[in-house]
Amino acid sequence: MVRVSIPLVGFLLLCCLASVTRAETLLKYKDPKQPLNVRIRDLLSRMTLAEKIGQMVQLDRVAATPEIMRDYSATPQDWIQMVNGFQNGSLSSRLGIPMIYGIDAVHGHNNVYKATVFPHNVGLGATRDPHLVKRIGSATALEVRATGINYVFAPCIAVCRDPRWGRCYESYSEDPTIVRKMTEIIPGLQGDAPKKGVPYIGGRDKVAACAKHFVGDGGTVKGIDENNTVIDYHGLLSIHMPGYYHSIIKGVSTIMVSYSSWNGRKMHANHDLVTKFLKDTLNFRGFVISDWEGVDRITSPARSNYTYSVLKGISAGIDMLMLPYNHTEFIDIVTSLVKSKAIPISRINDAVRRILKVKFILGLFENPLADQTFLDQLGSQAHRDLAREAVRKSLVLLKNGENADSPVLPLPKNTSRILVAGTHANNLGYQCGGWTLTWQGLRGNNNSEGTTILSGISTAVDPSTEIIYSESPNADFVKANNFSYAIVVVGEPPYAEMAGDNLNLTIPEPGLSTITNVCGSVKCVVVIVSGRPLVIEPYLSRIDALVAAWLPGTEGQGVADVIFGDYGFTGKLPRTWFKTVDQLPMNVGDDHYDPLFPFGFGLTTEPAKSS
Template sequence: MASRLRGKRSTRPAQTVLLAGLLLAGTALAPMASATPSPVYKNPHASVSARVNDLLKRMSLDDKIGQMVQAERGAATPEQAAAMKLGSILSGGGSVPASNTPTGWADMVDAYEKAALSTPLGIPTIYGVDAVHGHNNVYGATIFPHNIGLGAAGDPQLVERIGRATAEEVASTGPQWDFSPCLCVARDDRWGRTYESFGESPRNAVENSSVITGLQGNELGAKKGSVLATAKHYIGDGGTTAGVDQGNTQISEQELRKTHLPPFKEAIKRGVGSVMISFSSFQGVRMHAQQYLITDVLKKELGFSGLVISDYNAINQIDGQDGFTHEEVRASVNAGIDMFMVPWDAPQFITFLHDEVAAGTVKMSRIDDANKRILGEKFKLGLFEHPYADRSLQKTFGSKDHRDLARQAVRESQVLLKNDGVLPLDKKNDKIFVAGKNANDMGNQSGGWTLTWQGQSGPVIPGTTILDGIKSKAGKGSTVTYDRAGDGIDPSYEVAVAVVGETPYAEGQGDRPSGFGLDAEDLATIAKLKATGVPLVVLTVSGRPLVLTDQLPQINALVASWLPGSEGAGVADVLFGDYNPTGKLSVSWPASAAQEPVNVGDGKKPLYPYGYGLKYERGGHH
């Protein structure tokens, strides 16, 4: 604690004592040393630019290059990170402390912070995580619907509140940087990241960039629990040919600007502190080497003053070979990337960048610009004053309020696509049969980026499955019977609910070049239920619209439930009519996989058009 005080002393002892007392109530003050004024960069009342410039003058080239590097926690202990002067640490998907709890996280992040603060200049580190639908790496966090569901909800204020709740849960465990939101505009549902997109129109991402304000607050660092947000992936990741992840976006610059740039403009307007560059290429050149798009368009034309970060190991791909070379380091630094996510190769990157500066191929002005941007965000966040986890926020971690908010998001995201009168379900005296692989599976309904990068099936997180929700809603005289395969159903049931769809995936492992219909198990379940003549409700739990044109005639009601996350009861709220569906498609629902890409305004006729979504008629029932 004493080290935190040392830098705060000024020539105005009364104010210092007051300040220190506010910041460190109950901590004894170290005796006053000499009257030497503390450095400007340690003065919380100085302007951000004055603090940045003062600190920059005191930094060696080693200090500056270190600030530009982000390593994975699994590759550098706190002591090693401090020795390399690293500017940032991250946890990739599934990279967690031994105790995957808020306290375990806070202890881990604080250890990195303490080591960073013990270096001569005491520059705090910034710790990054992919909290893309809640603080999804941490057990017990509130898991919100993935973006495709939030896009269908069409409620930017709700999305802002989700950002705020996520920021609180993240900040309470130590990290100060969230690699979110994904502002991609998914133009081809074969893409494995379709669920990370708010929709196929730029408008969906523009409106829901409200999440940035939720994460950061109106001003970065002004509010307790503010975390640095990241607009990603710049630019065109949702527009690759055939929806290939990390593929080639082969469109004109005019089309790139019209479809993929607007969300980034809006993010900058909202003060987003960081932008992550895309793995994908534009017109055959990897985005990580695109100086025109990063420096000229993003930084100069759009006036982005925050920091630009690379994606995970992404500079390695510039030349198409494994690992990175001097040329790739030079190209990406000169393109305008400020911080480098080189999870396992920090020492090599540091060596290579030193070589490039020594050779004069990377100018000191570029190194200084990168540092100004990185340090600027650290100062705005208040990291120099409050480097450690705010554990007081842990009382809201996975709290009822946050789970209620998630349940509301689930309700609003349900899209009713077909209904011949079977919905809403009766609460009383109803006999309901529930089947399907996604009816009672927390992992499946949460999707990828849940505890691990790819996610997984099974009871992986606490929460409510869709089946739990249906059971809790069924009232007096009603029975709910569940069998995953649909075995045991007979004509005495009044309704059958089949919850089908996808199992978890993330990024390229979710690419579906040969189509995305229901799998054999889903088709068998639907056939078994339908054979009894019982009215059939089908819910799709998936990260994209699924091709089910052939099955549609057998289905009495169809609901797109997307990937609802931990609060499956929100689905049941809609099924039983406690919430009249309001969700509207933010993606065109293809009639066949061959129709892809199919988007609003392209003249193709999807099964269900963009913006489609039914409500229950007044009175609701049959």
Template sequence: MTTMTRHEIVAERAESLLARMSLAQKLGQMIMSERMATTPDDVRDFHLGSVLSGGGSAPGANAVGDWVAMNDAYWTASMSEANGRLPIPLLYAVDAVHGHANVLGATVFPHNIGLGCARDPELVERTARVMAKEVLATGVDWTFAPTLAVAQNIHWGRTYESFSEDPAVVASYAAGYVRGVQHDLGTDGVIACAKHWVGDGGTTAGNDQGDTAISEEELERTHMSPYYPALEAGLLTVMASFNSWNGDKCHGHRYLLTDVLKGRLGFDGLVVSDWDGVDYLHEDYGTAIGMAVNAGMDVFMVSLEWKRCLELLQQQVEAGIVPMSRIDDAVRRILSVKLRFGLFEKPRPADRSWSNSDSFGSAAHREIAREAVRKSLVLLKNEDALLPLSRAARILVAGKSAHNRGHQCGGFTVAWQGETTNEAIVGGTSIWEGIQALAPMAALDEHGTSADPALHDVAIVVIGEKPYAEGMGDLRLGGRVEKGSHNPAKPHNLAPYGKTIELAQLHPEDLALITAIAAKGIPVVTVFVGGRPLVVNAELDASQAFVAAWLPGSEGQGVADVLLGDYPFHGTLSFAWPQSAAPSYKDEAPRFARGYGITTG
């Protein structure tokens, strides 16, 4: 007797389930609704296949137990057999892009741009394992990570989600990240989702959701290539990208979704849309839905109007615009992902082995995050070997981000756009708290008014950007812009972070503080907290030492560890650091080339 392979078993089970499903059940599996617009009864009555939490969308008091209870209620509804209903377990999804940072008390890792500077794929795999364990603690099944964007323009508000502007660096992390998240697809793993397919980092002028106007050869060489190792590692899901490629939106791009991803690359998992991403294909919503599913979309992520989406999807099928063969293909992929993940064998969320685990936000998890912080720091300037500092030094700690865990975590932390206070980030340490723990003579004065060379040997000034995410992080010379939506009734028109990549124009208070302290004869160590390299020529010139700390996450202690010499500077730039704020800044010689970084110790 021939033994069936796991792939054959999954395929047979998926076909068996598919044959027993009504059209309503099939279409319900293709809908991913947002929790705030979805009840457990909705899951049962409409056969929903998945539910998600958008950024900042959390149940109850946003504690681990609240998440488990919510997921348990949704799962229970999905398994109802009332009125002959076919039970198919629900998947719950979150944006755990740098830790399970939607949840209070999570371990928050450095954003990808910092991890790219560590040049340490094994470390990144370990961070992904911790993230997966904390996701499992809340009873969640699916995370929309890793981001495999290759950002080509730092005006883009999602630059910090990119490991590097070099596709080879991004690719070096992809397989390990997927392994870290999915593990063996048993009780210790969650489903990974590589995003965004494809070209999100290559848009003209770095406009979020804009047009990537490049040849197919360049698209493949720069933006597709990091997906190859992720696919080889067994990646189960891919998210379509908001951007267009040469004027055609990726959400409706049959060539990219079906011919290339599913065909040539052999991807047999599911493709999920981004947040209301199909809406922009056409001003008629039904037409847009038909365009997306025929292009190869398997799951529709819908914020509010999921019932309307479901109704219009059915109309498209009944009118013959979307063939049943395409619906069956989509549902077969959805079922196969659930079967490969072992979802049908997993107990209810409340009874899973990792649910409510006290490892969530634990010291062991935070130590890995602290290591990631230490290795991600890049030393750009160090006159007279000022760093590392002595623990006995009289240190003045100043700057708006010195004692602000919200600033150092950045976007996609508790809230979509991030937080700006310490109180919002439960657990961890600010950079100041880390310094205070190691240097007893240190003093905090965020405004620096107490700076006195008779009292202070050195100043650490922590400056940079405030939190942002996606389009609201864009830097656009023209301010608000229309970003090429194909649906004039629903334009993209978010206010950007600013108009320039020059920090002194975005945050003049930073340069003013550095120069005021330096003018008193106190050496200044500037620590830059932000999601991308910015033009900081004046700030560099006024500082004796300058450190790029990126967005280090909840463990500011890791910054202090290196400043005070417990560990050496290790990181090298994953993006070139600009010299000029001109729109064509990449055509000029950078202030520091990619790969630059002063090492110590």
């Protein structure tokens, strides 16, 4: 037995503490006073190849834990606990590098129960109001932070050139000028960058943003999702690229690559555009992320040669890869490719350097764990008021009586009896559309909090006015009830991505039958709830007033605000409204341009005098 005197033990302890102190001093990457590039270089120099490759992997939350993840009724505290649990695992690693947690928050914090769901981008494009969109970005950042999350896969800055595309509602407009202006959501999400072109996140109330999907996703043939965009280089740069120029100028932290191809070449494998143009020419300094299993689809069928796909994707310039389920296979493959020099270590270092930069500017090394500072922001009244304002400004009035001398809208609040009809009048899930609590959206009414259009109407009218709701009334019922007028709310069911690709764009039944049964028997206002223009010309003569409400989200009261004249109609079409699908694709400026309602069209009204 070795005996040690107490004074000697004390001396050894002091020596050990001094060694730890000196070691901590040498860890420049943990010192927030050090310049950013010094911290990045220091940390990169300490990392093994395995640790570097690990930074390039993004898992799905289900794969990140063996437990079944909570459903959409989870509380913000549940989300915080989950995110902190993942983060603590990252912090316990050798170097304690924090993770970055990303989520689709494409029209508010749309995955979370009770969050404010804003209008989808097509409706925001109708507002022509970049400042409004910036405010929505700020509100979304607060609600995302309320659940402990710090990174959002938004905004989508696609320029949808064919409404048959199932993601068309994620596009602000067919016009690249409007899309470019709406990149103002980025400083809303991240904060105002003090220096142009440098990734920036301005505090714990902000999140890292992601401009997507680079590039040309909205231009695919016949609007087929994930398909081929056929356009020359000038067209690609003039139509599909301006949103990216301006996103980079505004300091966007990350950019996501598109599933689609450009002239037959997969974007996930396009070194010329991802590295030479985006990184080298545009000087993008954040990190490039793949779409969900995007690298897997470089080969067809997907994963038929996974090693080749990984090689092409990383060589193209993708820095972080969404690998929801097969991260161990990926790590083994990349390790082998680096050791065989098929992928140079310089490419790995570039990817990791970019990822670490975003983590540092996000403040994750100083504040890695979520807290409850912003809990009261989720679904707050201020955010719901903002969403209601956005709904009002997004509505486009397409018809209002036969001429200016006989307008139908605004409707009087004080009348005897109003019929409200249609599948979309009393369905919150239909109002919100896809990417709401679930990927494809919700068909039901009670899965979130908000106001349906029907309840908004009931609140808006005079208490003495009788509201009768019938989802799909027959003509005899309408004729027998002596209604003062009717409001018919119809449109599309929710969908997302390729599930929404649609070559006919007709209003599904019983929507068309409801229009036929109601309009003509009574003065009627038709409100279309949809992610894009739909075929309406054959029914237009029966309709007294026509409103495009797009996908308004949880605050349906905003529709009633304008219909009853508390506010005037101000929205303008962000897309050309076609006569028949045979005309598609048809965009403003085309030689064959012959629309039902042209791009930019929108009648206006003044608020009712009584209001």
